[in-house]
Amino acid sequence: MKFSEMTYTRPDIDAILAQCRQFAQRAAQAASGEELVQLYYDQSAALADYTTAANLANIHYTCDTRDPYWEGEQNFFDSNGPAVTNATVEIYRAILANPHLDALTEALGSTCVPGMKNAVLAMDDRVLALQQEANALSSAYQKLYGGALVELDGKQLTIPQLGPYRQSLDPAVRRAAYEAEAGYFDAHRAEFDDLYSRTVKNLNEQARILGYKDYSELSYVRMNRIGYGPEEIRAFRDQVARDVVPLLNTIIQRRAKRVGIDHLTFTDLGVAFPDGNPNPIQGYGERMAAARTMYHELSPETAEFIDFMQDNELFDVLSRPGKASGGYMTSLPSYKAPFIFANWNGTSADVDVLTHEAGHAFEGYLAARDEKIPADLECPGMESAEIHSMAMEFLTAPWHHLLFGKDTDKYSLLHAEDSFIFLAYGCEVDEFQHIMYQKPDLTPDERNAVWLELEHKYRPWIDFDGLPFYGRGAGWQRQLHIYECPFYYIDYCLSTMAALQFFLLTLKDPKDAWARYLRLVKRGGLASYTELCQTAGLRTPFEAGSVKAIAQPVADWIEAHQI
Structure with missing residues (x-):
């Protein structure tokens, strides 16, 4: 399904919290290792629609931080997300107390149980209001930074669009670009x-x-x-x-x-x-065609992946006013679809971010289709997830001539x-x-x-x-x-x-x-x-x-x- 066809509905938080409480009860009552493992898979999959809605809202908001509707939806998840997270922690707490806990390590490896223990140690309802405030502060930073427009070369430019000027062969132009950026930060x-x-x-x-x-x-x-x-x-x-x-x-x-x-x-x-x-090479279409060729020739797995991403329009990579800074990959689990967000500015960094985020997305694409991997464990810790992306930047080197x-x-x-x-x-x-x-x-x-x-x-x-x-x-x-x-x-x-x-x-x-x-x-x-x-x-x-x-x-x- 194309991204533009993916529908968004604000989730019913009370229903989700009730469902989490039911899973916690099931976890406490699981009478065997097999039952506990199945419970883990079930609870992991249950929040797919909620996660998809939250990530859709965030994508739309970061694509245009000035849009009042999506700002409202982002605020909704900033306010309600901590309660959902803490409810899942209660599920983990019940699983960890179950006498058949070792079955999870046997079935799912070395990270499942330590990951749940970390989740329990990291959050509970006592910090709910503070978590909500922290989310709001993060969104406020996104809005302040994403809303930056500076004057240079007779144009109004976003911070990412200053990239080519910062690489100019003229030292005065480079200096002017950095001063324009600095002016925004100093003004705020x-x-x-x-x-x-x-x-x-x-x-x-x-x-x-x-x-x-x-x-x-x-x-x-x-x-x-x-x-x-x-x-x-x-x-x-x-x-x-x-x-x-x-x-x-x-x-x-x-x-x-x-x-x-x-x-x-x-x-x-x-x-x-x-x-x-x-x-x-310049041009969105030209770069995407080169990327398709590159990933088709790299491996059968990456060929299938890039076709899915491009055919379903799962990229938003062009910089424009109001768009949040940076780049990221996020997942839409209900559609088993990764999504790539970036701010291209015409420099070589555009290729860095393309291959980098594609590394994240490739791992997410494979994990979403592997039934042995529960949704909670599709992605490793971030120090490991960044291997997927940063290594991909180098592994695609034999095809960089298509882009340069x-x-x-x-x-x-x-x-x-x-x-x-x-x-x-x-x-x-x-x-x-x-x-x-x-x-x-x-x-x-x-x-x-x-x-x-x-x-x-x-x-x-x-x-x-x-x-x-x-x-x-x-x-x-x-x-x-x-x-x-x-x-x-x-x-x-x-x-x-x-x-x-x-x-x-x-x-x-x-x-x-x-x-x-x-x-x-x-x-x-x-x-x-x-x-x-x-x-x-x-x-x-x-x-x-x-x-x-x-x-x-x-x-x-x-x-x-x-x-």
Whole structure:
């Protein structure tokens, strides 16, 4: 069914809550392991229509944050979603108390029971009102950011539409683009500062009520991290700072020399080649035709997937006024349909987001059709789900010429460099958030000072050169994850470590790399991050020395493939 034909009906929340209570009773009364396993499948499938309605409302709202009807529906789910979530937690609580619990591990693997335990530990009715408020704060940020329009080049542009100007070969144009963006954030400085202050206060209060010292601790439970915790993440960040940042500094300086820039400033970082960055082919239809060819040739599974996505118009990727920032994939379980949202702006990042979100969507497409995988376990933890997307960016490399033509080699180098460079930024975002929630009384200026200190630690090559907004240390405010899904960002770093290994594997044997990836993807959410890495024969970044062992070959490839 085409997206435009999918109907939306606001769900009956009271009926859903009553149904959840019935499932909780059934879970308490299940008299055998087989009965408990079936109950888990049943309750997992029961909320498909509710989830579909919630995701349809969110899609429509993020596609146009100015639409009052969809803003009202988004507000409805912001208000009622926590009650539904907490009702499902009561089902899990009853399942966990059942004496036949071990049957779930035997039937569904190592993540099912720990995932339910995390859900129980992360939420209950005592924080319901705070959850509602947190949802409203997130939506307010989306609206404030998504509504941004700035003046440049005689035009009114959205923030994503500034992308080509930020990559201009003219330094004055680049500077003007960053200043235009900065002007919007500075004009709304008090609003962005207030939204973040209220978010930190809200989430820390939720953590306190639930028995945690602050949200940085609770976040590991809510993010359903299985098999590792803050100490492992800290050790990983330390490895990146020690073993990766020096390599990145060399890459950045080499890029500046390649471009012909003597004194590198922040506004120069987006320019990678003296004759301009790689340009993908233009035109929605042309790109979608190239994507169809690419995925038809990659594998039978991806051929079926891309036909389904395109034939059912499950993409909204063009930037326009009022559209929320960023990109995402979400699922519509009643239709077994993924949906991809993005903000194309004519740069190579358009291809990054196309292949990235397609990786998410491909996994979701396969999992929705595998009857062995319950709906609750179709997707693994986000650090694992991002492997699906970030690895897909590299696994499609043999077909990137369809999207870049003569600029293919330039894109290959740029993509490898940027993926590698991202590690430092992602760790910076994560450490910043830990500090913010552990020191919640910092003033806005003090928060910005922490960010500037971390910039020096993780990205010592940056010179803001008096740039507004960024120069005062507020650049973190344009990172939507910090406001909308705190502590998510380190997941990209963990998955990048897997994706870079897929990159190296693809260089050696693309067919073997794809076979490993497909094995990983087909496990859905039935395995942890570590287990999924093992499935594909990958190292995990928690091992001492593993980050350097992965990073050095990538740095060597980048050095050997200079253009």
